[in-house]
Amino acid sequence: MTTTRSFDSDAVTGPTSPIVELRDIGKSYGNIDALRGVSLSVRQGEITCVLGDNGAGKSTLIKIIAGLHDYTSGTMVVNGEERHFSSPRESLNSGIATVYQDLALAPLMSVWRNFFLGNEITRGPFRQLEAARMKRIASEELTKMGISIPNLEQPVGKLSGGQRQCVAIARAIHFGAKVLILDEPTAALGVNQSGVVLKYIVRARDAGIGVIFITHNPHHAYLVGNHFVVLKLGRVALDTHRSDITLEQLTTEMAGGSELEALSHELRDANPEAVVDQGITRPVDTTADNEGEREGP
Ligand SMILES: Nc1ncnc2c1ncn2[C@@H]1O[C@H](COP(=O)(O)OP(=O)(O)OP(=O)(O)O)[C@@H](O)[C@H]1O
Numbered sequence: 132m133t134t135t136r137s138f139d140s141d142a143v144t145g146p147t148s149p150i151v152e153l154r155d156i157g158k159s160y161g162n163i164d165a166l167r168g169v170s171l172s173v174r175q176g177e178i179t180c181v182l183g184d185n186g187a188g189k190s191t192l193i194k195i196i197a198g199l200h201d202y203t204s205g206t207m208v209v210n211g212e213e214r215h216f217s218s219p220r221e222s223l224n225s226g227i228a229t230v231y232q233d234l235a236l237a238p239l240m241s242v243w244r245n246f247f248l249g250n251e252i253t254r255g256p257f258r259q260l261e262a263a264r265m266k267r268i269a270s271e272e273l274t275k276m277g278i279s280i281p282n283l284e285q286p287v288g289k290l291s292g293g294q295r296q297c298v299a300i301a302r303a304i305h306f307g308a309k310v311l312i313l314d315e316p317t318a319a320l321g322v323n324q325s326g327v328v329l330k331y332i333v334r335a336r337d338a339g340i341g342v343i344f345i346t347h348n349p350h351h352a353y354l355v356g357n358h359f360v361v362l363k364l365g366r367v368a369l370d371t372h373r374s375d376i377t378l379e380q381l382t383t384e385m386a387g388g389s390e391l392e393a394l395s396h397e398l399r400d401a402n403p404e405a406v407v408d409q410g411i412t413r414p415v416d417t418t419a420d421n422e423g424e425r426e427g428p
Contacts, residue, residue: 238288
């Protein structure tokens with residue numbers, strides 16, 4: 132018998148202490164409160180999905196954990212210690228790697244050079260590149276993740292968007308990430324490529340990494356996520372585990388939940404000729420089916 136299953140496995144065996152914990156975090160830009168009272172726990176071996184519409188505060192949240200911005204209230208605890216990162220390097224040194232949407236890859240450089248970008252293996256006083264060794268390691272690491280790129284000499288810019296994401300994920304894992312922040316990794320990808328990337332996100336989780344998966348897409352989140360946090364206007368609107376929510380509930384929450392219902396009533400009042408059905412407004416078809424009812428000239 133075949134069963135349909137999501138990428139989510141039962142790999143998570145029980146609660147571990149959070150590797151990153153935000154407690155009542157706030158962040159203001161002048162008089163704009165981008166985040167207010169946000170609490171969030173990220174655990175190793177779990178995929179924590181952070182969902183939210185435009186302006187919800189997702190980027191601000193990433194920037195705080197990635198060391199680009201400091202928070203203005205609350206506490207951030209990393210590996211059990213209270214931290215205020217003053218640079219991305221500090222976050223990286225604490226084992227937190229961030230893969231941004233506009234990947235920090237050099238498109239004209241080869242795949243293996245990109246894999247080692249900023250971490251090149253060199254020898255001798257003139258820091259000669261150990262090319263053969265780097266190529267071998269890059270190939271082994273990509274294979275370990277199940278990523279098939281036959282020619283590592285080709286420019287990374289020639290890879291598909293999904294493959295580029297996978298190279299960036301494999302690189303972060305190789306260089307010791309314990310927490311991986313993925314900023315909308317499937318946003319610009321088609322269905323197949325998204326599937327490939329989601330598979331590697333699961334591999335990262337199964338390798339024991341705590342993944343923070345930022346996305347607009349509840350379907351992608353639900354395929355892989357263990358834990359879901361929905362941000363709305365800088366606040367946590369929902370924080371729940373997979374066993375406590377269905378895809379339909381998550382989708383409704385993302386689509387606006389009760390706000391959407393109110394909007395659907397307003398639209399029905401404003402446009403009585405429209406059929407409003409579960410948030411989808413369809414104009415009544417007054418042509419094809421009614422053709423025979425028209426009066427003659
Ligand atoms: N540097 C900044 N200066 C002033 N306001 C900012 C700054 N960055 C973000 N904001 C504001 O903070 C709020 C949250 O923005 P943020 O970019 O974190 O949201 P987001 O969920 O990532 O949205 P998107 O999906 O559109 O990127 C918004 O109101 C935004 O205008």
